[in-house]
Amino acid sequence: MATSRLETVQTGLGMQVKRLIQDVPTRWNSTFYMTASLLEQKSAISLYAADHQLPATLTASDWTLLEKVNTLLAPFEEITKQISFATSTTSEVIPSVVVLKRLLAKQTTEDSGIKTMKATLLAAMGTRYQIVEAEPLYSVATILDPRFKDRYFTSADNSKLARSALAQEVEKNESSSLQTTTTEAADPATKTPRMTAEPNTSSCFTGLYEEFLQEHAAEQGGTSSTATQVQIETYLAEKTIHRTESPFEYWGKNKERFPSLAATAAKFLSAPSTSLDSERLFSTASNILDEKRNRLSGDHVETLIFRKKNLPMYLNLNPKNLNYQEE
Template structure:
């Protein structure tokens, strides 16, 4: 029986054709048309039900093409994306050509198809300069808030490009939070001869670029080269030599002073060189280490320009003593170490350990020149102590002590050092080796504080005499493995607080009250102390911010040039000086501009 060719409307009984005669040709369009024209409400209900059952409708060709349209490069979305790519390129030391790499473009096409990745030329000529302008404005704002500013500077020459850079880093203490701040201002290309006159002119130009008058310059930390010393004299600013460099010279003198010591170190270098140049020997040594149940470690070769690398070399040899002895039983080494040789290595390592501890301490970002005098004093006392273990290294030890005395002969008489030391609550005036030096330091402190008292003296004698129990409590335990265990305490006991003459001014009251109080432990932070006591000693706090702004070393410049060597490498040895400086400036200052947590920059340290 064939199906009916008509359908009957259930609402109005209207008969409607179902299409053609054959069943396969029936359609619903004929049924929908009268529903739409005669029964509007029911038709709307029908359409709603139909859409819900069918789900999302397929895009038309026009709508599909519109969805794939890319952002205009001047749009806010495209601009922000380009800026973030620039930040990533700078922070990760990526080559500028990275934005044109196939892998990166495929990744961006998948993740943000509407964004057109810019060319290297656009990043170099547009987004990097725009980002540098933003960071520069931010730096200018920070410098404008700073009081007295200290600087560190150094020269660096690339090994992969005929390019030399002169750096300038600003250091100051924020008076509101009493925290040390540091900003890289320049890593300028330095052309021509590295004379004192040329260096002075370059630094003066740098200061002018940032509108920093010389009157605002507290001190400049430099290396001990004669051209740098002359540059600071020509510039007319106070300067100090890098403490770390001076330690390097002292240890260098000591290591070369005793033939058996230098011979022993030479033997160690030969042994390490044997493994460094022979993969087979290295593999055999690793097998021996594994057989002893030790961690697989490579021996450390020293570098002539870094004395502490000699300490690390002797330490690595001593650590692998058993493995090397077993290796020597079956394989030949270029040098043989006897029992007495190993004993001498241990003594060399022991005598170098205090210098390594001091070097680490002064290399922290929060280290200041206030640590120089105490470090020199405890090192000299340690070297002056004679023990039964000195056999074999007496000449070396005596030379180290003599070199310390020669190179740091006038350190206590230098006001930049002495005033900073007194204003460090860990040391105060307890580490001066003579009453005369202590008196001179107090006098220099009084003169410096009096320069600030007109604007800062707002306290009364009663407030200044507040009990010491309200000062900063000790927050850190002493380092029990320190080479100087007990020496700091010895000096504090020997040089207890001395009362000065009768105090007649508010300034003198502040100084005498401050010096009469107990010192805080030497592992605590002087910045935290002054942050909590700046209301009690306002003039002293302002002076402390000035003198504690100076670092004890030019380590920041060395770290800066480590960044420079990562940017200007063999694959990017044709970068211009301007581009190198811009990338260094952004690499070092962008984290501050973006308010990044230091842990975000070094997540492996967590």
């Protein structure tokens, strides 16, 4: 009955009919969606409260506080979506954490009422990601991403550890008999590079990424003694590419200049930073094999899933084959 009445109010105000979103304890971003839904339906909710004498209503200060909470949670939502792309990699973890921490640490005149919330979120991030920069999985991936390199480490010690871990990984690849195979995996002529995400023009982090790049300019190392160190120092001394460009395309073009680094990049930039993409694959399987198509063999299901996942990328790289879409 309440939903029906709210829809009537929305229609009367000329608004799009929408239901309010409820908060779910196990999904943090549902809190953001709930506050966004309330703010969007502020006029309808206020009119509903006046007409039906709700036992509890939101005051003007409550609405102001909701707006501030929603603004504070927006960067978390942006990063959640950013690392949920199929093209995301572990290299985005450290820059995202560092930039988000700086955003939370900034004090503004709009912090009244949410200072404790900001401090709590900042402290929680410091606890959860305390050693993330020391983890080779993240540090090597970050330094091998031409969008970030070594510019987002918060201390000189962490930067040196990342360089050292990178040198060890490169030397390990060079001594491995599988180096040739790994190098070919980075070649876009033999493997399909993943697509670059569209730039987010309304980002909550406008200027913060560039701010870090300016603060942490490339530092020249000592005298190079090996070919590996020469590659690393030359690579790090060059300017980073724009954040919206594709690191996979970069390594495809520069694999001959930095063969050892390209082979290592193929290893560390290959996996998404979350399990969302694999979870989406389970949804694809359930859409293909359902109660009306339950006689498909396992091999056929696997083939259809593979085509569903990879055909769009193949068609994008080969515009002449777009006639396959019609078939």
